[in-house]
Amino acid sequence: MGEILAVMVRQRLAGLGRVALLSGIVLGTALAGCGSDTSKTEGTSIAIGVVKGLKQKLLPGKTAPVATPDPEKLAAAAKSSFSGPIILAQIEKSGLLTVLGEYGRNGATRTYSTPNQQTLVLRDGLLIATRGLGDDLMSSESAAAAALVTRRQSGNVARVYRYLDGEGIERPLPMKCAITLGPSKSLDFSGSHYDTVQVDETCKSGGVSMTNTYWVTAGGTVALSRQWIGPALGHVTIQLVRP
Template structure:
């Protein structure tokens, strides 16, 4: 397992303790421990394989009612199946439509309207991502062609630019069950290829709006897919 994966597992749900600091003392450790055990049982590395054969799970993640009782600040669940790593992240910044999320060891993810656009301290980090066309198609509820651009640092610290041709397709209506709530969503699939790579991103966008509750997004050949679920809005 990679160092980053070990750090995530070791700090599993540690950020919940910070976010729920207003909860009564004595109750919090038990709740954090319980939630950590729940997350540890999530098996997102197996499950249904998508038709492109990329592996991973296409099924929504579900946490039971009361798993985050007393926590009111925004919480994001992240799972990296290839590293067997699970963590929760707290939101530490908002700049326009970009939200920055962090674990307690300062591993951060940046999401632009739910689309992963940068990572830090994860290893083989994404410096920036341009997937604006993909997001526009998802917002409009339509399919179509899109191009996404990934920028990352090479071994000599030079910026590597990778361009991928993608096709976005609307999928069926699906209901996410999490924390005792039912969230009606519509599934969107983004299939991309280029630079010798093929990958599939999946997004669950709320049916009556534009919010992405859950996604499975490719972060590069070394990291693989990151499954993200917004637990608390």
């Protein structure tokens, strides 16, 4: 049964292969385009900024014009190839920009995967685990943070992130986090409109500090976020394409 399910998942995700971006290489000419259109909405502008940042990291010192993938076209291509929920994600340090389709759900926990089985696991929109990226986040205790973030409330919470050490032993990284509210912002992306409030979560543990930023609707949907995976991989920006 497990093998049959694995085959079904791979077949369901196979359509995403045409639109996935790995290490900044665009697969499919429909995705190439410049991100300088001044009519772009706020949501698209943020996504374009993610793509431009990736291009600068991958091509330092290059002066020749390089086509920037249009996130709207990327999202549209993904939606035409995959019928389920979709996110667009960019992992900053590794230079990975890709679309991921949902293939598993358990209550508020959703698992999104690329065709080559790199996964992001979100609970209530907060990142709780990754797989297949190297230096993965094994798990994260996020319930207390999610309760405030999804309600757009400020407060202080404890977090625990877990990673494997050099001997393959899972080690906890406990953090103390302060959640604060930022400005309101309207986001439009891939045919969806979101009225959101910015929620910042600043966490510290010894010499380690980081900030997660979420754009959250009144209903508690995290429409856009920039979340920390860990010390090695840094942040991932996650744009909701199809809920």
